[in-house]
Amino acid sequence: MIVVNTETIAGYEVRESKGLVQGNTIRAKHLGRDFAASLKNLVGGELRGYTELLIEARRQALERMLAQAEQLGANAVVNVRFTTSAITQGAAELYAYGTAVVVEPVK
Amino acid sequence: MSFQVLLQVVPFVVLIGLGFTVGGFVERAHFRRLERRERELADITVTDLRGIPLRTKAELCGMVTGEVVIASDYFKTFVATIKKMIGGDLRTYETLMERARREALVRMLESARQLGANHVANVRFASSNISSGMTGRRNRRAAMVEMYAYGTALRLTDVGRGDV
Numbered sequence: 001m002i003v004v005n006t007e008t009i010a011g012y013e014v015r016e017s018k019g020l021v022q023g024n025t026i027r028a029k030h031l032g033r034d035f036a037a038s039l040k041n042l043v044g045g046e047l048r049g050y051t052e053l054l055i056e057a058r059r060q061a062l063e064r065m066l067a068q069a070e071q072l073g074a075n076a077v078v079n080v081r082f083t084t085s086a087i088t089q090g091a092a093e094l095y096a097y098g099t100a101v102v103v104e105p106v107k
Numbered sequence: 108m109s110f111q112v113l114l115q116v117v118p119f120v121v122l123i124g125l126g127f128t129v130g131g132f133v134e135r136a137h138f139r140r141l142e143r144r145e146r147e148l149a150d151i152t153v154t155d156l157r158g159i160p161l162r163t164k165a166e167l168c169g170m171v172t173g174e175v176v177i178a179s180d181y182f183k184t185f186v187a188t189i190k191k192m193i194g195g196d197l198r199t200y201e202t203l204m205e206r207a208r209r210e211a212l213v214r215m216l217e218s219a220r221q222l223g224a225n226h227v228a229n230v231r232f233a234s235s236n237i238s239s240g241m242t243g244r245r246n247r248r249a250a251m252v253e254m255y256a257y258g259t260a261l262r263l264t265d266v267g268r269g270d271v
Contacts, residue, residue, distance in 0.1 A: 003170045004259045006157050006229045010165035037178060037251070042122060044130035044180030044203075045137075046210075047251060051176045054235065054253060058174065080170065082255065084235035092235050 001066055002076035002103065009076060009103055018072040018100035023064025027057040028091040054094075058082065061096040074100035122181045130180025134202065141209050148216040152263075155230045159261065168222035168260040173214030177207045179250035187250065200250065207254035208232065215256045224260035232256050 002009055037047050061082070069077050080098035087093050152160075159165045179187075183199035190197050211232070219227050233255045 002167065004167065005170055005231065005257060006259045008157075010159065010167045010261055012167070040178040041184070041251070042125055042129075042181045043133060044126070044178055044183065045133045047176040047178050050251070050253065051174055054176065054255070055174050058172065058255070080257075081231070082233050082257065084233065094235065 001069065001074075003062070003066070003080055003098070004076075004078055005080045005098075007079050009078065011106055012076070012103040013106050014076075014078070014101045015104050016102040018069070018074045018102065020097060021065050021068040021072065021074075021077060021100045022095065022097040023061045023066070023068065024093055024095040025057050025060040025064065026087055026091055026093045027053060057092075057094045058096070061094045065096045065098060069098075069100035072100050074102055076101050076103045123185055126181030126183065126185070130182055133180070134206065137206055137210075141206070141213060144213045144217070145209070148213065148220060151216050151219055151224065152226045153212070153216070153230055153258070154226075154228055155258075157229050159226070159228060159263065162266055163263040164266050165226075166262040166264075168219065168224040168262055170257060171215050171218045171222065171224070171227060171260045172255065172257040173211040173216070173218065174253075174255045175207055175210040175214065176251055176253045177203060177210070179203055179252075184250055203250070203252055204254075207234075207252040208256070211254040211256040215258060219258075219260040222260050224262050226261045226263045227258040228261055230256060230258035 002012070008014070036049055040047050062080075065077065065080075077098040077100050080096060083095050085093045085095070179200065183203065186199045187197045190199075212230075215230070216227065235253050235255065
């Protein structure tokens, strides 16, 4: 499965569009990470726990989107976008969406 | 009485001092690190255009992403809290945002490098707020930036004027 956030794929030609596919996930952070974060808020610096959390969440949203694309019989997703929304305190929704397409390599 | 006042003032001053010294040190070290990594990655061209440059042949390497969460320090947060009352630039937060954006971009470029790309097209930034509304009294003023950069990594080869 090819995933890009451009409308076209270099070296490939879009044959068929299968429509919009999407995936989301809602993640909450846990107390341990909260505590570490409150310490980091004194001296600044990167919050690695949160970074990992977000990477995991982003990957999950993307995977769900790809599963949908696969179901539709697509072999690529183009024009992928990510958005987030705060659904409740301490939790965030990560949302990935794109257009599922069937592509063929250009001869 | 004066002892009680002292008990309230001393931790506050210590925290501000800690934020100012350690936070400042962390920030300067981060900027130095960013500059070094940006120099190393300078040969990868970055654009937010969707298309590829003219007179090049592109080969797809895949979508690349970079992500970072950076916390403010006590001093920055304190200065910003004061500034919020009187208005004006929140300069202490501006550097925080800059660090987060550059770090996310550098991480994205590092994964592009791993894929053997020399160009990243259609770069987008997104920020999320998973940490908003932390529990606890002190944490309510906590500020952190969460930045996400993503783009499409390509390997471009020059095809010269004649071929276009």
